[in-house]
Amino acid sequence: MTLSELLHNPINFFWNALRTRGVRLVVYAIIVAAIFPSSRFILLVAVILALGSIWWREYRFNRNSKVIYLLAFIAFLLIGYVVTFVNVKNVDELRFGMSPWGDGIYQVTDGTYIGEGQGYRGPIKVEVQVKDHRIIGIKTLDYPDLISVLDNQIKIFKQQLLARGRLFAPGQPEMLRGATETLTGYVNAIQDALSKGIPAFPHYDWFSRTFLSLFIGQAPNRVTLNALAILFAVFMVFEYAFQSMLIPGTGRSINCYNCASCVGVCPVKEVEGVQIPMGLVLLTRLGNYERVMELSKYCVGCGRCAAKCPIGNSGPLVISAAFQAVREKRRSTSTQNKRDTA
Amino acid sequence: MEFLGYITLAIFLGLMLLTLFGYIRTPVQTVLVLSTILCLVVGGLFRFSAYGWNSVALMPNEFLGGIILHPITALLTGLFLAGGLKASGGFEALKAILGYLRRSPIGLVGTLVILINLPVISSLPCGRILAAALLPLLFTFGFEGGLGILTKSQLIVLIGAFTRNSMGSCGPSPIGGVGQIAEGFLGSFFPTASDGILRAPQAFALMLGTAVVALFLKFISQKLYPNDVALREAPAGFATQSGGAEVLIKAPIQGFIALAIFVISLLIAIFQPLGKMPVQSVLVAGALLMIVVCRIRLNDLLEGIILLPVTAMAAGFLAAGALAATGGFVALASILNSLVSIKALGVAGMLAIFVQFQTILPLSCARILTAALVPTLYLFGPAQFNFLSWSQLAIVMAAYIINATTSCGPSPLGGGGMMGEGTMRAETGFIKGAYTFASMAVMAPMAAIFMKFLNLSVFQPSDPGFARNIYMIGAFALVIAGVNVTFIFLGSKVFNPNISRNFVVQLLGFLFSGGFGGGILAFALFEMDATKICQGVLGGVIAAALIGLMVPKTLSKRLTATLSGPTL
Amino acid sequence: MLLWIIFAFVGILSGLIIAWALEMTSPKELFQGALGGLIAGLLMSAMLPH
Numbered sequence A: 001m002t003l004s005e006l007l008h009n010p011i012n013f014f015w016n017a018l019r020t021r022g023v024r025l026v027v028y029a030i031i032v033a034a035i036f037p038s039s040r041f042i043l044l045v046a047v048i049l050a051l052g053s054i055w056w057r058e059y060r061f062n063r064n065s066k067v068i069y070l071l072a073f074i075a076f077l078l079i080g081y082v083v084t085f086v087n088v089k090n091v092d093e094l095r096f097g098m099s100p101w102g103d104g105i106y107q108v109t110d111g112t113y114i115g116e117g118q119g120y121r122g123p124i125k126v127e128v129q130v131k132d133h134r135i136i137g138i139k140t141l142d143y144p145d146l147i148s149v150l151d152n153q154i155k156i157f158k159q160q161l162l163a164r165g166r167l168f169a170p171g172q173p174e175m176l177r178g179a180t181e182t183l184t185g186y187v188n189a190i191q192d193a194l195s196k197g198i199p200a201f202p203h204y205d206w207f208s209r210t211f212l213s214l215f216i217g218q219a220p221n222r223v224t225l226n227a228l229a230i231l232f233a234v235f236m237v238f239e240y241a242f243q244s245m246l247i248p249g250t251g252r253s254i255n256c257y258n259c260a261s262c263v264g265v266c267p268v269k270e271v272e273g274v275q276i277p278m279g280l281v282l283l284t285r286l287g288n289y290e291r292v293m294e295l296s297k298y299c300v301g302c303g304r305c306a307a308k309c310p311i312g313n314s315g316p317l318v319i320s321a322a323f324q325a326v327r328e329k330r331r332s333t334s335t336q337n338k339r340d341t342a
Numbered sequence B: 001m002e003f004l005g006y007i008t009l010a011i012f013l014g015l016m017l018l019t020l021f022g023y024i025r026t027p028v029q030t031v032l033v034l035s036t037i038l039c040l041v042v043g044g045l046f047r048f049s050a051y052g053w054n055s056v057a058l059m060p061n062e063f064l065g066g067i068i069l070h071p072i073t074a075l076l077t078g079l080f081l082a083g084g085l086k087a088s089g090g091f092e093a094l095k096a097i098l099g100y101l102r103r104s105p106i107g108l109v110g111t112l113v114i115l116i117n118l119p120v121i122s123s124l125p126c127g128r129i130l131a132a133a134l135l136p137l138l139f140t141f142g143f144e145g146g147l148g149i150l151t152k153s154q155l156i157v158l159i160g161a162f163t164r165n166s167m168g169s170c171g172p173s174p175i176g177g178v179g180q181i182a183e184g185f186l187g188s189f190f191p192t193a194s195d196g197i198l199r200a201p202q203a204f205a206l207m208l209g210t211a212v213v214a215l216f217l218k219f220i221s222q223k224l225y226p227n228d229v230a231l232r233e234a235p236a237g238f239a240t241q242s243g244g245a246e247v248l249i250k251a252p253i254q255g256f257i258a259l260a261i262f263v264i265s266l267l268i269a270i271f272q273p274l275g276k277m278p279v280q281s282v283l284v285a286g287a288l289l290m291i292v293v294c295r296i297r298l299n300d301l302l303e304g305i306i307l308l309p310v311t312a313m314a315a316g317f318l319a320a321g322a323l324a325a326t327g328g329f330v331a332l333a334s335i336l337n338s339l340v341s342i343k344a345l346g347v348a349g350m351l352a353i354f355v356q357f358q359t360i361l362p363l364s365c366a367r368i369l370t371a372a373l374v375p376t377l378y379l380f381g382p383a384q385f386n387f388l389s390w391s392q393l394a395i396v397m398a399a400y401i402i403n404a405t406t407s408c409g410p411s412p413l414g415g416g417g418m419m420g421e422g423t424m425r426a427e428t429g430f431i432k433g434a435y436t437f438a439s440m441a442v443m444a445p446m447a448a449i450f451m452k453f454l455n456l457s458v459f460q461p462s463d464p465g466f467a468r469n470i471y472m473i474g475a476f477a478l479v480i481a482g483v484n485v486t487f488i489f490l491g492s493k494v495f496n497p498n499i500s501r502n503f504v505v506q507l508l509g510f511l512f513s514g515g516f517g518g519g520i521l522a523f524a525l526f527e528m529d530a531t532k533i534c535q536g537v538l539g540g541v542i543a544a545a546l547i548g549l550m551v552p553k554t555l556s557k558r559l560t561a562t563l564s565g566p567t568l
Numbered sequence C: 001m002l003l004w005i006i007f008a009f010v011g012i013l014s015g016l017i018i019a020w021a022l023e024m025t026s027p028k029e030l031f032q033g034a035l036g037g038l039i040a041g042l043l044m045s046a047m048l049p050h
Helices: A003-008 A010-018 A021-035 A037-062 A066-096 A102-107 A151-164 A179-195 A206-216 A222-246 A251-255 A261-265 A278-286 A289-298 A304-308 A315-341 B002-020 B028-051 B053-057 B059-064 B069-087 B090-102 B107-122 B127-139 B152-169 B179-186 B199-224 B253-271 B279-294 B298-303 B307-326 B328-340 B346-354 B366-383 B390-408 B417-423 B432-459 B470-494 B499-526 B530-549 C002-021 C027-046
Strands: A111-118 A123-131 A134-142
Touching (some): A003 A010, A010 A021, A021 A222, A037 A066, A134 A151, A134 A179, A151 A179, A222 A278, A222 B069, A222 B279, A222 B298, A222 B307, A251 A315, A261 A304, A278 A289, A278 B298, A289 A315, A304 A315, B002 B028, B002 B307, B002 B328, B028 B307, B059 B307, B069 B127, B069 B279, B069 B298, B069 B307, B090 B107, B090 B127, B107 B152, B107 B199, B107 C027, B127 B152, B152 B390, B152 B417, B152 B432, B152 C002, B179 B366, B199 B390, B199 B432, B199 B499, B199 C002, B253 B279, B307 B366, B328 B366, B346 B499, B346 B530, B366 B390, B390 B432, B390 B499, B432 B470, B432 B530, B432 C002, B470 B499, B470 C002, B499 B530, C002 C027
Antiparallel strands (some): A111 A123
16 A cells, blocks of 8 residues: 555555554554543554554564654654643643632633533533622533532532632542542533633643644543453454455355364364464454465365365365455555556 | 244244254354344334334333443453463463473373363363363374374363363353353342352362263263274384373473463452452453563464354343343243243252253353343342242352353354364264263252352351351262262163164163252252252253253264274 | 362362273372362362352
8 A cells, every 4th residue: 555556546545454454453543542532642652662563673674664754753742742741831830820719710801601621421511600700600511420429519519619709629529439520520610611711811722732632632540441451352353353354255254163173074184383274264364364375285175174164164265265365465566566666 | 012022032042943953054143143133123013013113212222231241351351361372382381381290290190180170270261262272282192193192082081071171161261251141140139249159160060070071971972973983093013102202392481471471360350469450451461461571463362362252142142132122031931930830840840941951952152042041040030030039049040050151062053062073083963962961960960059058158158048068069079970970880881782772871861860960959949848859850851851862873974084994 | 268178079089080081090090180180179279269
């Protein structure tokens, strides 16, 4: 797959990309990162480490220069991190003097403001009304934490806020799972709303906001790690099964029961540490068609395995499918090379 | 709506039976998914006509509610770990350790005994993993494999017993084992059920059952099917290598490291010394550590995946969800309830049959039917029908689960026993009698007794009614083993070249042992209630008849790859 | 403790039966079989919740 193929034949390019395991793994990582902000940093590190080790090995053996692109990307990340860090530090220092907490309410102009904070289960949105430098009304617009925390924790805090007319730190809630996070999220939402009423309240610049959102997301915690472990397992199995659906003729390999009854009747049984023909079926399922081609010379084509297999798989069947897959890949590489040379 | 339940149950059972008897030549998971879709369509139509669209809209939630993700993901991550172990030479390290053991005071016999029981010790989530790794090693002990240490008969016993232990080892596994499906249900009453309430009964029963399988293969199977194993004996004058110069198996250091990582991951997952954490996280961490330390690739983890148990469990849960959403379980429970009303059978007799259900209908993976039928068993307890108390339900679950776990061995639909048959060059069906006999006559009753007299006292220590009585367990183990060993031994003396007569003798043995096992199950549940024990005996006889009649009289000569024997 | 004992017992029993099935019935072989079964039983018990 090259950029020239993308330009000349984009459908073929994307189809070949889809049929490449590495590309699919990166797509899974992107999907997970998009859905779970707290996983972005971990996935970024994992992808960099994985690509780094693979491309470094390729560089050492083939002088393949892909690793340079990765190094450039890492350099971009480092520069971006430094720029973001400096910006965030400066803005936080400026904000310190313009905080809407406590007496800072006097900086907030009259009006109604909407703010957002991260609760235990999702974003909490509030609408805050300010008049004469007092908080006179708070309306909860979006509150996903209803299930995990008692309402009256928020209700009590809201009553106290309205009584005092200004933002202050709440007391430690009772020991309910997620209650502290919910309350903190609620407070952050109010702070966010009030800060919008302060003229010239400093915000992070667009680069820092984008960088933080894309590459850092939220702070990972134990739940993130557990969820990632399960998603990893699910995606890997999906990936394993999906491979067989992409190459015509190899779909049968998905049904292999690993019962090895075909090995029992095969006159060859085992070569180079691989059980024949079950090993060929499993290699096909994995997508290692070149290895199947290497081992295919040992299959005598008697077809006993087909009759013995409870679902009719056979060595000759998967060999022919792997042969087709390898031939198609070689043909497409050769066409691409000719085009590039021309 | 009740009628709907019977229809969907008929669809489900009908498709299963057609697949089992070979009329549908499609992988069983595919059939299950089709059955699910059909049940949902029929259910949707019924609901729409009876209650309108709103009722149909509720169906997806009811259907998906049947899927329990934990055992599926635990199984997946367990398979990754096994794949990493294989790729890094961990199984070679295991073979090297076994080689050391052979040269130790426990000798060849002791090593073989440990080897045969290794699958249950290692607690992998699918018996095929270790079987695939170690069956080639076992084969080398025979003449064709090179070492020539064991005769053909001994090799048959070794391979058959090892495969039996393998194809039951997934039950007590704490990383996605079959038992975890039922432990979830028992968690309604026993707060620590998910710690492994069903593990010890299964492991105990498997140990004893494996030994009985070995004996059955030695004394019965080889007499019933004398020409159906294509292994060759060593020719006269072949110098056996029992003393000596065998090739030492060398394992890379990464293999030993990987083995250590595997064991540590397993121990952390079981005993949770670092605090409560999901099993899946521990296993994935172990697999990733293997990638880094043992320098294997992600592809190697993928190679460890055996799709069958994963898809079997998923398909089973889908079918269970469809049955739950359409009232199929209630219909099944009603049918079983009507069996209870037959005086000769009663609750004890019905349970004696139900417990053996998956041995009567063995599919390629226990999870398929277990996921679908354990909810029905659960309904017999205080949750619905109240035939059984919670402790009795736990006893029945233990018997049911071990029977279910070991059902994949004798399955003709690509069951794990075919791996052993393939290795010993036997015709399909050679091991069926041995495996089903041990499950029915030894493992199920033994698991029930263990649960009753020991395990319940561990998981419900506050209840003084549970007797911690290892004398009873020991006595029952001796009696059960003794009775069945006697049947095997006596039966073997009675066999002669008449195939039909041998089949009848075997069937009688099944009936006696089945009745005995049913009686023991009834005793475990209802103690010294004579009526219930008689009902249990009758139920056991009926189940044994169904099982015994499915053991083949002769084996198919289709594609016998043999270079010896009179048939060629 | 009881779990260890009962698994040791069934391990020995199982080892003896397997040794008999493997036609290794000399006293030394039966002893080795029992020892192997004992080790297997104890290992199994070690992996169980106590």
